[in-house]
Amino acid sequence: MSSYELPLPHLRMTKKYEELETIRIRCLNCHKCSLGDTRNNIVFSDGIPNPKLMLIGEAPGFYEDKEGKPFVGKAGQLLDKIFESVGLTRKRDVYICNTVKCRPPENRNPEPNEKEACWEFLKAQIDIIQPKIILLCGNVAVQSILGNIGGITKIRGKWFNGGENVHGAKLMPIFHPSYLLRNDSREKGSPKWLMWQDIQEIKREFDKL
Numbered sequence: 001m002s003s004y005e006l007p008l009p010h011l012r013m014t015k016k017y018e019e020l021e022t023i024r025i026r027c028l029n030c031h032k033c034s035l036g037d038t039r040n041n042i043v044f045s046d047g048i049p050n051p052k053l054m055l056i057g058e059a060p061g062f063y064e065d066k067e068g069k070p071f072v073g074k075a076g077q078l079l080d081k082i083f084e085s086v087g088l089t090r091k092r093d094v095y096i097c098n099t100v101k102c103r104p105p106e107n108r109n110p111e112p113n114e115k116e117a118c119w120e121f122l123k124a125q126i127d128i129i130q131p132k133i134i135l136l137c138g139n140v141a142v143q144s145i146l147g148n149i150g151g152i153t154k155i156r157g158k159w160f161n162g163g164e165n166v167h168g169a170k171l172m173p174i175f176h177p178s179y180l181l182r183n184d185s186r187e188k189g190s191p192k193w194l195m196w197q198d199i200q201e202i203k204r205e206f207d208k209l
C-alpha cells in the first residue's frame, strides 16, 4: 500500500503541482522496462516541489518500494538527520526523487536500459521544478546527470555548473547515506566528516537564494 501524500492544499492548486501530478500518473502506468513488472509501488517523490533545492538519489529499496516514498529506510533516516543538522527538512525545503522510480530486484544498481526508460520522468521533474541547487546523491545520480566524470570520492563537495539539461542549476555530488552507514568514523577526513563539510556548504548556498 503506497503512503504517497498529496502536497499541502495550497500547493495542490499550483500549475507546477498539476504538471507533476500528470507526470506521476504517467509513471504509475509505466511498463517501459521490466522493473515495472516487479515493483509494488512507483517511488516518484517526497518533500516539497520548491525552486531551490532538489536531491536526486539512486533507486528505491525494499522500504521505499513498500511505501511508495523515497528514502524512508535507514539511509533515508540518516539523510533526514543530515538535512536537519543545518535546519533543513524535506517537508519544507527539499524535493527528493530518484534516478529510477521502481525498485531493482535485490537492490542491484539500475541497468542502463532502466535508467534510459526512466529518464523522461526525472527530466520532467527537473523541467517543472527548475531548482537552483541539485544534489546528486551517489554515483548513479552523478552519472545520469553529469556522465562519467569520476568516482564520487573525488568529485563530492564540488560545485558543477549544470547545462541546459538542468536549466543552469548548480550541482553538487554528495556521498550516498548508505555509504555513510557503512563507514562509521567521524574523524577528520572520514566520509561522515566530509559529508558534514558538504552539507554546511550546501546550506550556505541555499541561504543565498
Ligand code: URA
Pocket (backbone or CB within 6 Å): 043, 057, 058, 059, 060, 061, 064, 069, 070, 071, 072, 073, 075, 076, 098
Ligand atoms: N537509496 C536511494 O538512492 N533512494 C531511495 O529512495 C532509497 C535508498
